[in-house]
Amino acid sequence: MAKREIQEINAGSMADIAFLLLIFFLVATTMDIDTGISRLLPPMPEEEELDDDQEIRERNVFVVLINKDDDLFVEDGFYDVSELKEMTKEFFLNPNDAENQSEKRELTTDYFGTMMVSKGVISLRNDIGTSYGKYIAVQNELAAAVNELRNELCMQKFGKRYDTLDPLNETEADLISDAKKVFPMAISEAEPKSVGGN
């Protein structure tokens, strides 16, 4: 039998094929990392306990309203979004024990010891006509206020910012949960009420 000669395969088009595949994957896939503000919705109340709202004293509620024209009303007047963060922080800290800002109670945690923490709750309410962009801007400022309070707390006691703490490290994870107890993200969104007119 005659020995067949093994022919060399021309690999010149290999690059073209690979390019084709590459371009396909570039087009058909996405690489974007999703980011956003995480929130936990309150569970739907059972029918019977609909009106069983917890009694919260008026001075402990930080009222934030957004109307259909995207105007921001905080506590006693109209403000700009940029002022909201400082106001929220002051409401929670209440450094002068002012009458109209939040009351305090004692709380003992492992890492921060016994300290006075605020009983305050943010009540956020929006109109049907509020724009989503404004709503997120307000949510963001409120979150920023609480995060800054936690940052300052951790900085004071441990010289480390809250947002640099690593949840996978055991002590730091405890620290995170204690900081959350001291300054909870207490935002309560009112049940939407459909009011006539619009």
Place this chain on the structure above:
Amino acid sequence: MSKFKKASGKGLKQINTASLPDIVFMLLFFFMVTTVMRETNLKVGVIIPEATEIKKLEKKSLVSFIYIGKPIRNLQKTFGSEPRIQLNDAFATPDDIRDFITSEREQMDENDQKQMTVSLKIDQDTRMGIVTEVKQELRKASALKINYSSRKKIDEALLR
């Protein structure tokens, strides 16, 4: 004459391209590994709002997406320009959300079901009415972990 002209005078040498496929394959594998297949064709235009207090969404398999926005230009003739909800590949009404959540949940591993997150990709010009309706439906479906999708705000101080 000058030194420099001599070299080019001899004609161009062929560059060896034998390693070109290897390079391209390397790129190909990189993209295959780091990217995720596009799952939906967007039928609504969504420009998500900016925020500073954002967190990354981990584990894409646990995340379901709800899009709300105006239908894209060439669908506006049939669907109008009012903001609509998109689930998977189709337009939906708030009533469809519960079924959507249930079916998304069933596709997940039982242990992961509690960690399910719903990412709300909502256009920043949408009115809150429809958003609130969606949120109420999510509460009824007890999908309570939500994420208001938003992109990082560029610090204006850095730009200056």
